[in-house]
Amino acid sequence: MIYTSLVNVKSCYNFLNSTIKPQDYIDFLKLNNLKVGFYSDKNTMYGAAEFEKLANLNNIKPVIGVSLDFQFGSIIFYAKNNEGYKMVSYVSSFVSNKDSFNEEEVKSEIFRQNLENVIVIYVPNLIAEETIFNQIANLTKNNFYIGITKQNFDKYNKLDNAIFADSIHYLLEEEYLEYKVLISIKDARLINEIDDLEKAFYLNVEQIKMYIDIDKHIKNMEMLVSQVEDEVINNNQIHFLKYPNSKEVPSDNYIESVCYEKLEFEKLNNEEYKTRLNYELEVIKKMGFSDYFLIVGDMVQFAKSKGILVGPGRGSAAGSLVSYLLGITALDPIQWGLLFERFLNIDRVTLPDIDIDFQDNRRDEILEYLFDKYGKNHFATITTFQTIGIKNALRDCGRVFDIAIEEVNQMTKFVSDKNVLDLDKAIKDSKTLQKYKEKYPQIFEVASKIIGLPRQTGTHAAGVVFCDVDLWDVVPTKIGISGILQTQYSMNYLENIGLIKTDILGLRNLSIIDEVIKYIKISRKSSISLDDISLKDPKTFELLRSGETSGIFQLESTGMTDVLIKMNTNSVEDIAVTSSLFRPGPQENIPEYIKRKNSKAKKYAIDENLKDILDSTYGIIVYQEQVMEVLKKIANFSLGKADIVRRAMGKKDAKLMDQFKIEFIENAQKNNYTQSKAEELWHYIERFAEYGFNKSHAIAYSLISYWMAYLKTHYMPEFYCSLLNGVLRNEARTSKYLSELKKYGFKINGPSIKNPNSIYYFSNNMVNIPLNVVKGIGPEFLKTIKQIYKEDKQAFESILGTISKLMGKSLSESRYTALVSVGAFDCFGYSRKVLLEYKEEVLNLANIYDKVHYDKIELDLPTEKDKPEDLARYEKEYLGFYVSAHPLSILRQKIVGNENLYHISNLTQPDQVVDIFVSIENITTKTDKNGGKMCFLTVGDETGEIDVTIFSSVYEKLKIDLSIAQNIIIKIKTQLFNNKLNALLVEFKKVIS
Template sequence: MPNFIPLINVRSVYNFQESLIKINDYISFAKKEKFEYLFYCENKTMFGVAEFFKKALEQNIKPIIGLSIELENKKIITLIPKNKIGYEHICLISSQLNDETKLNEEQIFNLLKNNIDSNTFLLTNVNDKDLFFNNAEIINTNENKIFFNTIRYIFDNEKEHYRGLFALKNGLTINEAVESYKINEAYPGADEVLEVFSETEKIGNYISNKVSLDIFGENKKHMAKFVAPDNMPSFSYLKQKCLAGLNHYFKNIKNQAIPTEYIERLNTELDVIEKTGFADYFLIVHDYVSYARKNDIIVGPGRGSAAGSLVSFLLRITTVDPIEYNLLFERFLNPERVTMPDIDIDFQDNRRDEVIEYLFEKYGKYNVATIVTYQTIAFKSAFRDACRIYQIDMELVNLITKSLSDDYLSFNEIIKTQKLIREYSEKEEFKSIFKLVEKLIGCPRQTGTHAAGIIISDVDLRTILPIRQGLNGIYQTQFDMNYLEEIGLIKMDLLGLRNLTTIKEILDLIKINHKKDLSLSKIDLNDGKTFEILRQGNTTGIFQLESQGMTNLIIDMKVNSINDIAAASSLYRPGPQEMIPEYINSKNNRKVKLVDRSLAKILLPTYGVIVYQEQVMQILQYVGNFSLGKADIVRRAMGKKQIDYMMEVKDEFIFNAIKNNYSQKKAAAIWNWIEQFAKYGFNKSHAIAYSYIGYWLAWFKAHYPAEFYTALLNGVMGNPSKTSKYIKEVKQFGIEVIKPSVKPISNKIEKTLIKSTYTSSENRIYMPLTLIKGIGRDFISTLNNVVDEHEDLFDDLNNFFFYMKNKGLNESNYTFLAKAGSFDCFGYNKSTMVANKDFIFSAMIAFNENISLEKQTKIENLFEEQLNEELESNYEKEVFGFYISANPLTKLKNENAYFKPTDINKLVENMNNVNIIGQVSGIRVIKDKNQNSMAFITVFDDTESIDLTVFASNFENLQYDLVANRNYVLKIKTQKYKNKITGILENIVKPI
């Protein structure tokens, strides 16, 4: 007799913060106890069902899944499907329970009556049998004495941990949790087992014997069907569209006859698509991409391996000619290793939802769904939660977690590698906390939505898997993406890309300002001015090229083509970075070393260095006579280090190479060389496609800088650091930046002219009022309404303040508007408008709205104040959070050049004894583990800000010299923390 029994109502961590039982732990426990079958039933949801089912099967344990419904007064109904029909029923019931409408008990009973039958077991502790019918096999657990407790942890020693979880769920301390809840929901002890084992085993075996279900076993694809015109077969329509696209491309764009190479490539691709049955997939993607283009939604040029498909190009799913760039179809769809196609599409991020809505309307609400994700608890979050439950001072918690360099290491790795955390884990008062933390790490806290994935099914999704209400009325799968393909569902990725939104905004501005309707496809890809900007390192705002390291590489490479941009983005990654010096040297000096001369055609475009996965495939094909399909399989095996397979294929490669007149030594050398680089190679299809986006942005920057920076600035509203950087750069292009004004941009009184975003006109960029502290869209809307009603609003300040009385203008936002210069249009400077606030508001109060403006007492004879540069700068910093006209820190750097200060934005890790000049914007003092005072300070200069740590040994001497809002020359050393450059303050060189 086993020590434990497989009980029915085992809750897992997928009932968030209601259980400590992780599926891996549950199955390991069952394996150890030699269970032949195992039950799994969440409350109302089925989030973990697919994971449980698959992992139980892998351990040769029969998975018995179900759905529990916990009602009031501890009443529980558990449904267990006997077969596929029963499974479909509980999927539908769970979907209904997780719809937008919350069902009461009577509605739940009606739902069960209408959806359960003899294909389902119904286990319950509800005594009223009259509630159920339709021949469902009912087992009342009270009568049969089956143990029906809800199980939330497995072992007795986890009781205290569950108390902690209960406290976390209910916002209690650990002591309050102990008082308020009796913990008894665990596997029964030995005595209880003996009491109920006989009946439980009998019923458990009975259920197990009657259940015959494999949720993954159908092996049927549920891809939606594309309805072609006149009900033409999908493949015939696909072929027709491709041929039309091919003819259009060469007749209207290339102006030449169709090369044989294109016809052969198209026939090859169509043959694979026909055999694999993916015609509908291509047509559906083509359809929603076409919808986006027709509705003026910017679509990316391509993403991932799909850019290697000529069919995708001819359907305008992608806009990169794969033959022109030597991209391979087999990297996308491999006829020798058939997997589901994966065409990822980028859309401008502010209109992606429109495309999803189109799919929802076209295919039906129960046929389209987003994909659930689970946000799991990482160490820092778990530690903070546990400390809060045990009432640990949060300042100490912040100190302990500050040292954490990587939050997503495993618990044991963190304890092993993080010295301070390890020290606290060994303290007696923290032992319970760390035990709870270990239990919490990896548990899902809540659901999220996959950033891109969409499912489109040919049948009601509720017959395949449970769904739930998602955002905007669109349903969401309850299974995550890892299990969808196995039940026949294809994930389509529709991604939102901010850079495409920026491009759309630039195009719209060019159309307004220059009366030009530009097309991205017509932009010259060999524009000298564009590449000159890149070679100068002027990469701010350029997709993928903006980081300092990438900028340096672009300069060193002397980029002059799309291919160069693609190579740079492919090389600037961990691993291939080590090849950058060789690549640059070979490119710039025109001295290329080849592993073998016969590979010149493949390797010369990248100067003898393997940069792309496609090159690995081509070498395997050329030297070893492998088909490109097999070459892709070998490439994957090399990347994953599948040693046994590689050894087998290596012999075949060398044998074939010898037949191709290579010596055995040379063949082995080539194999070893490509094996070394296969794991580093990047997907060329993706690199080329994404290089277009970077190039387009660079082209706009070169030719339409005002529109480029306007769109760029709109993308960073709320980010003072980037805004300040972009505004500083704008001036280098000779573009004037106009501060926010309450007056419309032109003299045409139009409501739309006072905007809440940046606008540009005649080589000027106009800042919006929303940048000013305390000014929101509601105020702008009110102001626009007043503008619309009163044409004479800006004749003088009397008109403005008379009409704005009781219209949202108050003393607080008046001050911010005045300091921002938004009243400069009335002929007075900022200081004058600030100084006369009380006088103006007194006059506003005196305004009588019942008599005409001409008869009011005038606001005149203002006391005029002088405005100096320093005051102007202070005003800007106060109301915008950054400087516009003149940054006093720039002046301070120039005056203190003797100290050789480094700009904060040019700091890199591991710099010692480096001086910076900046202002301390914040100081936070805490106690370290020895209860000594230390501090974290933030310092900014005219380029960026940096967080500095002042350790206790140093803070004791410096604490009275460090003052917020004061400027200093500081000596620091730098480090990297969470991919951000931070520092340690070594000394105050000089207050200034």
């Protein structure tokens, strides 16, 4: 076996300092018939688990370690076994959990470790001291090697334990430019400024021979590798954290007692529930899952005790009675017909995780609780890696090659959203990019090579792990947000080493629900509980059937709304079916489902024995649980086995499916089915199983949708206030929600100096717009206004008194203009136009207001009424949306026959042919495949906006030039495209000015 210089390879997880991806490294080793691969990045081990897994899959022996740089040189530690891996992982964690690298502290920590299970390669530099050399040698005994480099070879290459150890950052000589570009990006320099970057070593045996006796190098490499086990990271243990229960009894006993107490409390202590509970507990105990359930249950109970809203369930865990009894989920699985085996069963190879939704504005409190309860070393968030995308690659390469920013912007502009993952396709689809590639071939060549390289770490949006031992015994860690540790490995490699991920998700819709309930308590002096809301409220379903689904979780899209209407929705189950079918694939079943649901005919059962399973969904398999039940009914498969079959069908695992098909048909025949009928049923199941949805998840999430629909129905202004507070900087969404409120008959009160709030709120039968939406006001000035209002409300009794107070607190002319324009001073009875025209006089009088007697100061301004079009113009400029009146509303009144013009909000279904009065907001044109020019408009009115396509045949006949902000009447035909309602231009009617 021949070994070349693989001992100090740096992977691409040394961000912007290596071109070597783990898979590329493995491919290189295989190509060169090398049976061993070394992995030792600087300080971190981000890619170690990935590399070990790839190496084992490709019959290559991985040698896993970490390297550290000191003033006296580098030290590389390689794990001989799992104990050695723990030490290596600890060293990496010790360094990565600090804000900075303190050389003396790190050296002291290393020298007190037991190095018996690691191999140490010391790579001295030219200023290395003999004492350091001896210290390391004495600690490591027979596991010690000297690393030879092109700098130190004269001094050390004669030593018996010498190994070539120059660091390698790219595999092939031709990748030098790519590496140089990465260094330029990292250092923020131009490539022609990188003249101090020596051509580093790449993998080449001939080079090694120049610096070390190759036979000695190979001999020592063989000796080193012989001490290393094939797999060091995984010790094949599950690292469930133990739950510290108050009774100090085994967790299996504790979970059982808690569940039975709750069963008694809920008065569900009948045979059906007891049988289900005993079965679930038996499986949970056998799989060692008791502690996991208890930890998650405790976390949820903490949240509820602090008034943090928790979702009713997420994923398949909602099918567990134990989850329900522990308060983890809010769905009784027996009542809703949910299956435990969809979540957990003995036949399942991988362990599932329990995902929990919390209101997003309080998720951090959950993390802090877990951090405090289980300790810094037993709880961690999960690392993600942000990679270089196509646009960033082009920007970075353009910058380091000193290309004009305008040209770089043009390049990235023509990478469409559908091509952000494929540079070749982006170039193929854009003539502009093709021209730039011809002009700058080197940029595109290098960019194509660096796309996909990791650039920096991030934090998984939801995932956390618990561990029964110190985390670094299992996974190297780094410091994360708020001092919480973070796994260095991404989520894909955690389960294999015994760590179960739990998703702690922040859901904005739960925050909205929580806010609405709080607003109701303030505005109506009444309290409501989600537990007390009837799930059969007629008015709520009436709202859903009317298509008024704006702001409602899952149900906002035009396509979903259309299905809700056509389905004649009248239950939470109908909502669940809608969300389950409205996905690519199962969508093809929607027309037939609606037809069957709204028909009195019941001739849809494929088999009478399946009626109890499929009647509720009219003979159409909608849910994965139905697939499992059908397999059990026809072929006597256990539900656990049925779940395995379902998975095989969903993943199109042909080998497994063929195996199960034979067994299914044989068992079906034993149950008195003919072979042809059995095969028909198999294909029927197979067709639906690929797209079947998780019923546990569908019902749980539909409950959130229903809650929101109920709140919108019965507490509409509070509901909209919460929506508006969630889109404070989104002018389009704000305009949409305000328009809907007006349509429902609610009065909107514009920003007022006497309402120095930062949120929308409902009082006195009006929705009040806060001051912080005014452009140019800023949070500090708003804080000042609040403080003045709190200390002296009398200061806001007159306009001069108000302005006088504010002038000493950063009221500039521009802020005065903004406040006047949005109507913040309307409460004093002056028109906005007059206050703007007499701005100088007003400010001068206010400036002397507190220096003379108040009664000697009079503000004598003309009496004038603002024109609606002026108010609209002011508000659009300083708010970004209209409060008093939309310009089109003003013009609409002047149009003869305006009652025949549809509002955009009334366009809810495809194939509506109507006239609309709109303003053009955006125009784009393109050449179609026949060489004709097409046009795409975005148009809007007081109630919303819609995209309108003008085909070339129509566009070429138009006798008018279209322009942005033009007000037009057009006839359109609505259509659904990509689940979004848009329109085709049928006829251009006229321009309104």
